[in-house]
Amino acid sequence: MPLKPMSVQPTQKQTTLRVAASQGDIEKPYLDACERVLAEGVRESDWLKAHRREGIERFKAYGFPHRRVEAWKFTDLRPKMKEQFNLVRGQETPQHVVVTPFDETPSYRLFINDGVFESALSSVPKQNGVEIVTLRQSGQDLPAWVKDQLVSTASLSSGPMLELGTALMRDGLFIYIAEGTVLDRPLHVIFQTTSETAQYHTRLSIVLEKGVEATLLESHVSANGQASFHNQATQIQLGEGAILRHISVEATHKENLHVTSLNARLAQSASYTAMSAVSGGALVRTEAKIMLEGAGARTNLSGVYMLVETQHCDHTIVIDHAAPNCTSRQVYQGVLTESARGVFQGKVVVAKGAGGTDAHQLSRALLLSDKAEADAKPELEIYADDVKCSHGATIGELDREALFYLRARGIPLGQAKSLLIEAFLDDVVEGAADEVLSAPIKNHISNWLKEHEAQIIQEGHRP
């Protein structure tokens, strides 16, 4: 394998407040599960067992995140972790395969059920230059590049959820694409929850070597109406000039918990565009760290979210401008009704010497009810000269005058609101993806609006 691992830097210590005092009750069942997994992991190499052990020890030290930890300021995971989620043990191919927004998009489907890769439901690209390895199939003898990915993930995304995932991950999907390889279709990773009240911990890793261009689609769906807990870690590594488009949709059942730790490292002139749409889940959180390590690297992150009832969605992002002339964009827009809550924390750090940085962040939330809440905390930390940085955050309501105009033309209230919301969200989607990739997301938004019209209307606008 020609991969030269980029030098793994020590974890940039975030404010890792250790909450050993309150540790215990909530963590105990998880730690017990860790020990069981380790004891039973017969088909795994000593290396992997040792790796898991490190995860357990570090998770013990962290404990579940507290709101006193800056990155978790607006999201209280602890009460949710008190629920008893079952670790799914056996592997059964699901009876039922749930639809995803990308079913019409030609792609290589990589199907992960309850955290385990299902080759029978997948269509793996079979061509030179593409390696796809799973932890379950290769756990006894992992290739060096997969170990490197596991090690960099542990180092770069370290935090309680990542460490717990290291200890408990059932499977992992590792994708490597060599220089000069051209994939004719996007890769579509589908995470389906089938078992009830399950917890599962997953890994997804993609390495694009120099100049490789690829599209990664990601769907999260559930085949049942029970609460489940998915703890995911995603590692992205882009070589010089590599381009990755990453589009994900969270459409699981409204009881689900889904926590993602994402890390992306970009070499010189690499480009990472990510766009997410969140409409599912009770609590959905993505903590992303994008490291612009090579000069001229670019990242464009955007997201839309549509939340009802008590749904909670949190985007916590750190962009590390470590090299000169890099560009970053963050645009997150969402619509919230009933008692839903949306959180955006975006931090841009411009290191000394990263001149020519161009960084923008924008967070906009539309509140459709008095009880809905949006929190935005954009931050800049600049240690270089000659940088262009900006941030903006708005929280507002639908424009009442515009609504009246539409209604005065005969468009009923619900439809008028939907039209304005759709325009607000589509704007983000169109800015992030070409027509082929934006169409499925726009459909998803449009379907969501139709299904939730009653919740969108809320209080009637009587004249």
Added chain:
Amino acid sequence: MLEIKNLHVEIGGKEILKGLTLSIKAGEVHAIMGPNGSGKSTLSYVLSGREGYEVTQGDVTYYGERLVDMLPEDRAAKGIFLAFQYPLEIPGVTTMNFLRTAYNAQAKARGDDELDAASFLRLVREKADLLKVSSDMLKRPLNVGFSGGEKKRNEILQMALFEPKLAILDETDSGLDIDALKLVADGVNALRAPDRSMLVITHYQRLLDYIVPDFVHVLAGGRIIKSGGKELALELERDGYESIVSSAA
């Protein structure tokens, strides 16, 4: 078709209309003139159902039906149309998409057939050509970046498409040069019909040279203080509002 009796309207506790009475029969064109701030737009909003306008006394009936509690979208479906003094800009919603959504919403509410994209396009093109509304305008977000004249032509295009029974034109002439004014007036005149009434609100007499009304009313201080034929508009132009307001007081 429209009976307004002793209408009192408050906005935020402040009384704006103070006993307005007006009766319009099918096919008639009534002009309402009055100084700025006299309540002309308020009347147009009350008739079309904008929120925040509280009717404290009096009543409005439209074909015998009470209007005051009706939703704006229901009024539109029943044929009430307001050409806005300041048409709203709505980013992200193309003019064409808006027109078809509105057309089909009204058709659905009336139990008529909705039109598919192709048939609707044909209908719009035919009406748009007369008002010199370009296909480029139709593709742009609603009223965004439109000039004043383009916005007003777009309003009249909607009137032509929706074929209302009561059209209220609120200062449709404001901000238009003479060519644009003629174009808009021709559009409106083409829509005059025995079953279509119009309430033409204007500050200046100029528009009434082109859209000739059957009746002219002067609104001042929230009431109609004088009514007459089309010659009243000329009198106002000559003597100004001051003299009429003071002689009526």
